[in-house]
Amino acid sequence: MNGTRVVVLGAGIIGAACARELALAGLEVTILDRGGAAAGTTSHGEGNVLVSDKGPGPELDLARLSRRLWPEALAAVAERSPAGRRAADAAEWEPKGGIVVATTQAGADGLTRFAATQRTAGVQAEELASATLLEAEPFVTREHTVAVHYPEDAQVQPAGAAAALLTDALAAGATLRTQHEVLSGITRGGRLTGVRTSAGVVEGDLFVNAAGPWSGALAARLGTPLGIEPRRGDVLVTAPLPPTVFHKVYDADYVGAVGSSEEDLQTSAVVESTRAGSVLIGSSRRRVGFDDRLRPEVLSAMAGKALRLFPSLAGVPVMRAYGGFRPYVADHLPVIGADPRLSGLWHASGHEGAGIGLSVGTGRLVRNLVLGEPAELAADAFRVDRPAVLGTQIEPQQHRQQQQHQRHRQQQSGQLSQHQEEGA
Incomplete structure (x- = not known):
């Protein structure tokens, strides 16, 4: 998929993690944000990297993957360049438990x-x-x-951690464009091929909606409403x-x-x-x-x-x-994967207060799915086409699994x- 143009919509920590993984995989990545990097939800959190607050299930699996990847990712950022070393230090990784x-x-x-x-x-x-x-x-x-x-619980400085991931993405060839608010989508033949922004049109082959709590509104602008609030x-x-x-x-x-x-x-x-x-x-x-x-x-x-x-x-x-x-998503699970309603559109959102901790695992999972690689964990529970997200009917077996998970959380x-x- 070298040469594939990916546009990540959102420069918070989820967008940064996705951009980093896709750029390191050799894709041509552009990151858009209506404000500045890590200026929204990311800079208003505590920096939690937790497994302690999650019971057995898909979210815990994602949390454990992320917990393993966080020190690996920061070490890799630090090893690549002096700028990366400074960025990794600014993340203030602290595995204090x-x-x-x-x-x-x-x-x-x-x-x-x-x-x-x-x-x-x-x-x-x-x-x-x-x-x-x-x-x-x-x-x-x-x-x-x-x-x-x-x-296993740990902590990072949220904005610093996002900056470290963005630094690595940019070093791998990604481009960051701030002050680009997405206004609408451009489709051809049922496929999303571009977005109109406040600073002009940006075209691409694949778009990742990583706009955090604004993901639902952004998806609606693209004609694909999501149950993210x-x-x-x-x-x-x-x-x-x-x-x-x-x-x-x-x-x-x-x-x-x-x-x-x-x-x-x-x-x-x-x-x-x-x-x-x-x-x-x-x-x-x-x-x-x-x-x-x-x-x-x-x-x-x-x-x-x-x-x-x-x-x-x-x-x-x-x-x-x-x-x-x-x-926030009603079933308390992130939304990660391709949108079945609009080819070329993907989502990586819905992490609620766990986004900092789950970011690097989410980025890895998005990379696995986009490239068709064997995923490091099952992604079905995070699918876009589930009742809590779209309010639509899905396969009975998956529906039962979602209900069981929700009962467990309750x-x-x-x-x-x-x-x-x-x-x-």
Whole structure:
């Protein structure tokens, strides 16, 4: 497929990962973004690279592939050039591990069951004795019932990580064009052959929609609507502190919030430090369209839950708060693959808050599918033509698999949020 012209629509971390893989494979890649590189969802996240919040299934498979690929990708970027080395350093890869903490018996029961299912899928999930937990996290609450350590969890600086992937894509021959908002598509014989942008027409042989929470609107402009909507999340950032939080630490109800489809506010305690010493406090999930206003009641709820997990944070100054939109799909699975309605159009979106962690695995899977290579994991669950994405009928067997996966996620949500509902 050398000589194939690929146009990646979106220069966030998913677009960067796809562009890198396709450019390294020898395709002619152009990346378009209506703003700047990594200026949207990517720059408004926390940088999570997690396996701890995913139960057995296709998303966990993608997460484990990505977790393996992240250090390999950054090492390859660093080896190629001095500029690549600086870019890889800016990604701030930190395999610090995660610790999930339950604070009630109901939460402990749910977390214990969840960790057991993850171990059957090969995830390292180690239950910690109380003394071991306090040795690992001296400032965590003493009011805990169970804690599970996930040594595979890691963190990156989101914009820096995206820049590293883009640096490698450009070094492999890709072209980046910012300030190119896609307005409509150009089709010939039922195939997408170009896009009209605010800066002119861009032609190609294959187009990858990697526009994050704007993917649904972009797809509609191309005549192929998708069930991808924005879901907002917010983060608090403290002033730099002496070493206080040593892992990514979160309350067991976080997985329940991730797996929820509720439109109302969902909050849980997620606390982690950055290399600069600030502590990031999350998390929230709200389906409010593209309303970008910070809500004091949301920030207050997040802070309150963080204080229950780390009481020592009381009185610590908060420097700023920020929020962003994540691409939400009703069945909580990404959308990765060719669009059956329009030849030449592909999608790589719908990762919600897991896009940073899942990006490099998504890029590899897109490359496998585009080139017809043996894929490193099964891609059927991420297909575009499934009910949650198109609202259309698909093969009965696949439909049953999707329903089973959704029931599994709902069960996880019920188990891990039960202690929250009981007022713990």
